Amino acid sequence: MIAILIFGAIAGIGLGLVRFKIFALPPAIMIIAAGTFASGLASGLEFYFVGMTVLAAIVSLQIAFLLTFLAAGFVVARYLRIRSASNV
Numbered sequence: 001m002i003a004i005l006i007f008g009a010i011a012g013i014g015l016g017l018v019r020f021k022i023f024a025l026p027p028a029i030m031i032i033a034a035g036t037f038a039s040g041l042a043s044g045l046e047f048y049f050v051g052m053t054v055l056a057a058i059v060s061l062q063i064a065f066l067l068t069f070l071a072a073g074f075v076v077a078r079y080l081r082i083r084s085a086s087n088v
Helices: 002-017 022-042 047-086
Strands: none
Touching: 002 022, 002 047, 022 047
16 A cells, blocks of 8 residues: 555655646546555455545645645745846
8 A cells, every 4th residue: 555655755756846737736646545445445455445445545646736836836926036136
């Protein structure tokens, strides 16, 4: 389960760094959910545990996307503020 959460977070960080719009999340969520569901069923886990793992992977994807998107926005805003102050 930890590996799936890390994979979801890495996918969210990747989407956030590329500065995709929020419309890129639904296809990524479906891919993560399908992969997690298939790997859980192939491992022979109980349905409840598979469902909780899918939800955890989706949440980690969204949180990582949001935090990375906000952090990149702050970095760009700071760069533009420093750049505009030096041009005066």
